[in-house]
Amino acid sequence: MSVQTKTFKHGVPWEESFGYSQGYLVGNTLYISGQLSHDDAGNFVGEGDFETQVRATFKNIDKVLQKFGATKENIVDDTVLVVNLREHWDAVQRLHLEYFGQHHPASTTIGISALALPEQLVEIRVIARLDLNQ
Numbered sequence: 001m002s003v004q005t006k007t008f009k010h011g012v013p014w015e016e017s018f019g020y021s022q023g024y025l026v027g028n029t030l031y032i033s034g035q036l037s038h039d040d041a042g043n044f045v046g047e048g049d050f051e052t053q054v055r056a057t058f059k060n061i062d063k064v065l066q067k068f069g070a071t072k073e074n075i076v077d078d079t080v081l082v083v084n085l086r087e088h089w090d091a092v093q094r095l096h097l098e099y100f101g102q103h104h105p106a107s108t109t110i111g112i113s114a115l116a117l118p119e120q121l122v123e124i125r126v127i128a129r130l131d132l133n134q
Contacts, residue, residue: 003027008067010060012042014116023064028131030068034081034123035060036115047119050088054095057124065128072099074128077106081123085111088121 007021015022024031037045037053038060046052065071080096082088092109105126115123 006068008064010038010040010042010063012038014042022060023068025068025130028129030065030070030074030128030130032061032064032126032128034079034125035064036117036120036123044117044119050091050121051095053120053122054092054124057122058095058099061124061126068128068130070128070130073103074130074132075100075103075105075126076129076132077127078108079125080107080109081112081115082109083112083115083121085109092122 003026006025008023009015010022020033022033022035024033035057037056039045039056045056062072065074080092082092085092096107096109115121
C-alpha cells in the first residue's frame with residue numbers, strides 16, 4: 001500500500017538553493033518546515049523587531065496550512081527556535097498563546113545562538129494532522 005504525498009513551496013529563492021519544501025504532506029500528516037519572517041516576495045520582515053517577526057512567521061505558517069486545507073487547530077506539535085531566548089521569553093510565550101488561543105499543541109522552545117539569516121530572531125516549524133475531528 002502506498003501513501004500519497006504532496007508538497008508546497010512559497011516560491012522564495014532559498015527553497016531551490018537549499019533543496020526543500022515548505023510543506024510536505026504524507027498521508028494525513030503535514031510537516032511544515034521552519035518558517036521565518038518574510039513577505040510573499042521573499043523579503044525579510046521585521047529586522048530588530050521580535051514581535052513583528054513572530055507574527056509574520058505565524059502568518060507564513062497559516063499560508064502553508066491553508067494550501068492543504070488546514071488551520072492552526074490542525075497543529076499537533078510545534079518547535080520554536082529563538083535567538084536570545086532569555087531576552088525574548090515573555091514575548092514568545094505571549095505571542096504563542098495569542099496565536100493558538102485555546103488550542104494547545106505539544107510544543108518545544110529552544111534558545112539558540114543564531115539562525116540562517118543574520119537578522120532572524122525566530123523560526124517555527126510545525127506538524128499538523130489533517131484528519132483531526134474539530
